[in-house]
Amino acid sequence: xxxxxIIDIQHEKLDKIFQYRIPxxxxxxxxxxxxxxxxxxxxxxxxxGYVTALSKTCDYDIxxxxxxxxxxxxxVEIETKLIALAAWMxxxxxxxxxxxLKTVLPIKEKENIKVKKRLRLLIDRETGEKQLHYYLEKxxxxxxxxxxxxxxxxxxxxxxxxxxxxITATVIRAxxxxxxxxxxxxxxxxxxVHAENIQKKEIIYTQEQKRAIxxxxxxxENGIRKTYLLHGVTGSGKTEVxxxxxxxxVDKGKQAIVLIPxxxxxxxxxxxxxxxxxxxxxxxxxxxxxxxxxxxxxxxxAEVDVMIGPxxxxxxxxxxxxxxxxxxxxxxxxxxxxxxxxxxxxxxxRRAQTEGASVVLGSATPSMEAMYRAKNGEYVLMExxxxxxxxxxxxxxxxxxxxxxKNGNRSILSEQLQRLMKERLEKKEQTMLFLNxxxxxxxxxxxxxxxxxxxPHCDVSLSVHRDGKMRCHYCGYEQTRVKICxxxxxxxxxxxxxxxxxxxxxxxxxxxxxxVLRMDMDTTRQKDSHEKILSAFAxxxxxxxxxxxxxxxxxxxxxxxxxxxxxxxMSLYTDDYRSGERTFQLLTQAVGRAGxxxxxxxxxxxxxxxxHYAIATSAAQDYEAFYEEEIRYRTMMGYPPAENLLxxxxxSADEALxxxxxxxxxxxxxxxxxxxxASVIGPASPGIEKINDVYRKVIxxxxxxxxxxxxxxxxxxxxxxxxxxxxxxxxxxxxxxM
Ligand code: ADP
Ligand code: ZN
Ligand code: ZN
Numbered sequence: 001x002x003x004x005x006i007i008d009i010q011h012e013k014l015d016k017i018f019q020y021r022i023p024x025x026x027x028x029x030x031x032x033x034x035x036x037x038x039x040x041x042x043x044x045x046x047x048x049g050y051v052t053a054l055s056k057t058c059d060y061d062i063x064x065x066x067x068x069x070x071x072x073x074x075x076v077e078i079e080t081k082l083i084a085l086a087a088w089m090x091x092x093x094x095x096x097x098x099x100x101l102k103t104v105l106p107i108k109e110k111e112n113i114k115v116k117k118r119l120r121l122l123i124d125r126e127t128g129e130k131q132l133h134y135y136l137e138k139x140x141x142x143x144x145x146x147x148x149x150x151x152x153x154x155x156x157x158x159x160x161x162x163x164x165x166x167i168t169a170t171v172i173r174a175x176x177x178x179x180x181x182x183x184x185x186x187x188x189x190x191x192x193v194h195a196e197n198i199q200k201k202e203i204i205y206t207q208e209q210k211r212a213i214x215x216x217x218x219x220x221e222n223g224i225r226k227t228y229l230l231h232g233v234t235g236s237g238k239t240e241v242x243x244x245x246x247x248x249x250v251d252k253g254k255q256a257i258v259l260i261p262x263x264x265x266x267x268x269x270x271x272x273x274x275x276x277x278x279x280x281x282x283x284x285x286x287x288x289x290x291x292x293x294x295x296x297x298x299x300x301x302a303e304v305d306v307m308i309g310p311x312x313x314x315x316x317x318x319x320x321x322x323x324x325x326x327x328x329x330x331x332x333x334x335x336x337x338x339x340x341x342x343x344x345x346x347x348x349x350r351r352a353q354t355e356g357a358s359v360v361l362g363s364a365t366p367s368m369e370a371m372y373r374a375k376n377g378e379y380v381l382m383e384x385x386x387x388x389x390x391x392x393x394x395x396x397x398x399x400x401x402x403x404x405x406k407n408g409n410r411s412i413l414s415e416q417l418q419r420l421m422k423e424r425l426e427k428k429e430q431t432m433l434f435l436n437x438x439x440x441x442x443x444x445x446x447x448x449x450x451x452x453x454x455x456p457h458c459d460v461s462l463s464v465h466r467d468g469k470m471r472c473h474y475c476g477y478e479q480t481r482v483k484i485c486x487x488x489x490x491x492x493x494x495x496x497x498x499x500x501x502x503x504x505x506x507x508x509x510x511x512x513x514x515x516v517l518r519m520d521m522d523t524t525r526q527k528d529s530h531e532k533i534l535s536a537f538a539x540x541x542x543x544x545x546x547x548x549x550x551x552x553x554x555x556x557x558x559x560x561x562x563x564x565x566x567x568x569x570m571s572l573y574t575d576d577y578r579s580g581e582r583t584f585q586l587l588t589q590a591v592g593r594a595g596x597x598x599x600x601x602x603x604x605x606x607x608x609x610x611x612h613y614a615i616a617t618s619a620a621q622d623y624e625a626f627y628e629e630e631i632r633y634r635t636m637m638g639y640p641p642a643e644n645l646l647x648x649x650x651x652s653a654d655e656a657l658x659x660x661x662x663x664x665x666x667x668x669x670x671x672x673x674x675x676x677x678a679s680v681i682g683p684a685s686p687g688i689e690k691i692n693d694v695y696r697k698v699i700x701x702x703x704x705x706x707x708x709x710x711x712x713x714x715x716x717x718x719x720x721x722x723x724x725x726x727x728x729x730x731x732x733x734x735x736x737x738m
Contacts, residue, residue, distance in 0.1 A: 001027055002058050003068060005038055005049040006101070017052060017098075019060055021067045030054065032097060033087030035072035035080045048072055050083050052097040078301065078317040079105070085315075085351055093340035094713055094733035100340050104315045117158035118184045119172065121150040131180060141539040142171045150181060152271065158183065164267030166535030205244075208384040209237050213244045215382060220248060220322075220358060227349060229329075229374040230362040231623070232384030234592045235391065238362045239269070241384075242325045243276050245360060250280070250305045254322025254357075259344060261331045262310040268556075270308065277306050284309030284316075311336065311344045314351065321357045324348045330367040330585055335738040343736070345370070364592070365585045368634065369736075371627055372641040394563070394594040394601035398619045400610045402450055405492075412506055417564045417604045421507075424562050425514055425543055429599065431562040433507070433546045434590045435500050436570045436583070442495050443573040444470060444482065450608035451487035452573050459637055461573040464495055465685075473575040474700055476684035503566060504546050511544075519547035552589045558597030565590050568607040568615055577639040578738065580614040584626050587618035638679075638702050640736045646709045647734040648716070649686065651696040654728060661729050662697050665716070669701065672715040678703040694730075709735065 001022040020038055022030050030036065032051050040047035046069060058065055072080075086100035093100075121128065128151050135144040146167050149156060161167050175181050205213065212230060219226060232238045246256040260269065265285060273281050282304045284296050293312075300307055300316045307316040311334055314324070326334070326345060334344040345361065352359045361370050361379070374381040387393070399414040409415055424431050443461040445452045454461050455472035462470035464481065471478040485493045500520040507516050517537055524530045530550070537545045538557060545551060565587060572583045587605060595601020607615050617626035635642040650665065652658040662683040669680045682699040703709050713733050720726045 001030075002055050002065070003030055003036070003051045004053040004055070004097075005036060005051055005068070007038070007040055007047055007049045018049075019055075019058060019065055020049075021058075021065050022054075023067050026068060026071060029071055030068065031087075032090075033080075033084040035077070035083070036068050037070045037072050038068055039066050050079075052101065078319050081351075081355060082315060082317060084354065085347070088350055089340045089342050089347060091714070092346075092710060093342050093735060094717065095339035099338075103312075103336070103340060103342070116185070119146075119150065119156045119158060119161060120182045120184055121154035122179055122182055125151065128180075142167050142535065143175065146171060146175060147180070149267075153274075160267060160270075163531060164270070166531050166538060168532075168535070203240065205240070206237065206384075206386065206388055208232075208386060209241050209244075209388070212241050212382040212384065215380070216245045216358070216360065217248045219380075220245075220252075225352065225356055225358045227352070227359040227361065227373075227379045228382055229366060229370050229379045230360060230382045230384070231366050231371070231374075232362065232364060233387060233393075233621075234364045234589075235387040235389065236364075236384035237388035238327070238384065239272060240388070242327070242360065242362065243273065246306060246323060246325070247276070249322035249358075250277070252322065254320050255300075255305045255307075255316075255318035256323040256325065257313055257316050257318065257321070257348075258306065258308045258325045258327065259311065259313055259334070259348070260308060260327045261333050263333075264328060265308070265310065273306065273308055279303075280305040282307050284313045314344050314348055321351070321355045323358050323360065324352055325360045325362065327362050329361040329370055330363045330365055330581075332582075332738045339732055341732070341734045341737075365588050365623060368581055368627070368630060369641045372631065391595070392600055393621060394591055394603050396591055396603045396605065396619045396621070398610045398615065399604055399606045401606055401608050402448060405447060411510075412503060412566060413510060413564075414604065414606050417606065418510060420562050420602060420604065421511065421514075421544070421564070425511060428543075429561045430537070430540065430542075430557060430559045431544045431564065432551060432557075432560050432590075432593055433503060433544060433564045433566060434552060434593075435503060435546070435548055435566050436568060436586055436590075443575070444493060444495055445569070445573065445608065446485040446487065446490055447492040447494075447608065448490035449485060449488040450569075451485055451493075452569075452609075453482060453486075458577075459633070460575050460577060460579070463575045471685060473686060473698075474684055475681050500546050500548060507544055507546065514544050515542040516544045516546060517542040519545065519551055521548070524550070549586060552586065552593060556596050557593070559599075560593060561595055561597075561599050561601050563590055563594040563601070563603040565603065565605045568605050569609055569612075572609065572612060572614060576737075577634070577637065580612075580630055580633070583614045584618050584623075584630075587615070588621065588623075591618065591621070643702055643704050644706045644709050645736055646701040646703075646713060647737045648699045648701070649696060649732045649734065650683070650699070650729055651694050652729040653694050655695045657728060658695050658697060661726060662699065664723075664725070665720075665731075666699055668719050669699065669712065669716055672719070673701075673712055676703060676708045676712060678708060678712060706735075 003020050003022050004017045005020050006017055030051060032053055034051045036049055036051055037046055038049045082104045086104040090097050090100040128147060132144055132147040135147055145165055149165055176183055216228060230238055230241065249256050262285060270283055282296055282299055284293060284307060297317055300318055307313050326348060329345055336342050348359055373379045397416060399416055404414050421431050442464040443452055444464060452461050453470060455477050457477055458472055458474045462472055464470055468481055469478050470481055482493060484491055500518055504516055504518045507514060517533055519533045536542060540559060568587060571586055572579055591603040594603045605615060605619055609615060613629040650658060650662055666680055666683060679702045680699065683697040686696050686698045701709060701712060720731055
């Protein structure tokens, strides 16, 4: 037996792999992911290495291959634990060990020293407060925001201020000229925020918060490690609960990781953690360079107890991990889009299990997976149903667009929405118009009765392709386009179309006096344009903001008291089984944008399917009812979480070769599943059939048991490896695709 060994995981690109012979006495012990001691280099210096793969054959001159000296038994270091995690990821998500290792390990790259800038407050507190007052009076909102932040923390990171507070360089310069602040440069970058002089805010926990905290702390105290699902409405105080839980873990000398989706990782959120944990906190984000990320990771080993960041922060090398918190656990960004296509939730559970840590998942709209497991008793369910400050939730109205058409209103804005928008303009309050385009795939629907054309086998909508046919994205079923609605006979049937630009034009026509901003892919192409639009809206430079899902998250606009959801159906009929869940989550979030401040909010949901459970339950803000309906559908159709789904994506520049490859692959998979109860579906065309002249296909496999899918994936991977016919194809595995 031979083993592939990487020698130095801290440096270079991890590509240097050396093959070693496994001595007979160790043959049954050596496994991928294990630390070993090997002779290395000319002097055969004893060096530590990590096994990435085992093989029966040797790729080099066998007489020159050295032998593994021993298994490294010098304690279990954090690297060893992370490499074992990488091995688990490789086997559960496919791909190579190297791909997994690169995901898990911080990689040191050549440093290029970057100059970091900071803002330092130059005036005392009293003068500062006067100044703040002055800016507020003058209605200089950006200046006021910066002043308030400096009063909170007199030393602020320049980039953080620009990005998270949406302050322009001009504003910073203005305050510099007024000698309110100084811009300082420094060579080393320690911590993005300075926590001196920040005081902890005392709050009294609500009963619901107390119950959740007590439950966790008691378990933790007694050495019980579990997974908890904290289901709490927006504003119920989940973040406060996480912080209290983290405190109890840190007090025991352990460390905690907090995952927050990048878009929700706002300045305000980060500051709350700093206030509480001061210099013991560090933040990671995707703007950090590889070098900075590496520095942060190294700090984690020594001087930090709490790491906050997006998905990749999960691999923080804490030596004594006690808790992993995943906020907004339902977010699709927790699933990696690159091989290995790991899900942060599952991977966190695995890491926690092997390192003796607990996991807390939090959301206002838990994923079907998480709630399913909570109801099965795998996770401990904790509920918080009330807002911590007892604000009223927004009032929601559902408008049936079929009736609007009958009443002669052909506009994209319903009568009711127009009326409420007019009120807002008069009261100088703001409106957000949200066009739901996530995963939009060109479905066909009837404007008169709302009927949508679906696949007779898979119960998902068919999407229109360029050749004019309608196809199912799972099984490949196709039919010609319909011209007449099969339900009501109307000829008002066609592709559902609407764009943000079109809406912007309409709003300007209906309300010539309104100042309108638009945020979508087109208007945010330039660097910083995203931030500029949001800060302009925050500064009340516009009355209406029109946008796609990018506008529903991460920013609080207290003056927004009306949210209009223009085409709730758009995400409802995307061609995948999660469309109902996504719609419920998006609508709940969008509705939650209204009335964040003191004024009560209203929301209008415009739809052609007011009776669809995802729409009706989000309008009623009833998660339970949604869950019950949705799980019934998933169970009936055999979709996750009731069953498991593996997508095998196959792509090639050669269309004919791809056809043949898919046929062979499907035949093999049907044979390979002999002892497994599984169905193999497809091949079908994924949403986008061709990217850059590379053709794509997908084969789906459904099984009841996740492990069966892994077994089938392993067999298929081997088959692909030994058949050179697949060399010109790219094959990727995706478990329970998002
Ligand atoms: P969530 O994460 O559930 O949306 P947060 O933890 O962000 O909720 O809380 C929303 C707001 O309410 C925050 O400003 C927070 O400081 C405040 N808050 C939370 N719990 C309490 C409490 N028990 N008393 C007063 N304010 C609270
Ligand atoms: Zn119809
Ligand atoms: Zn189908």
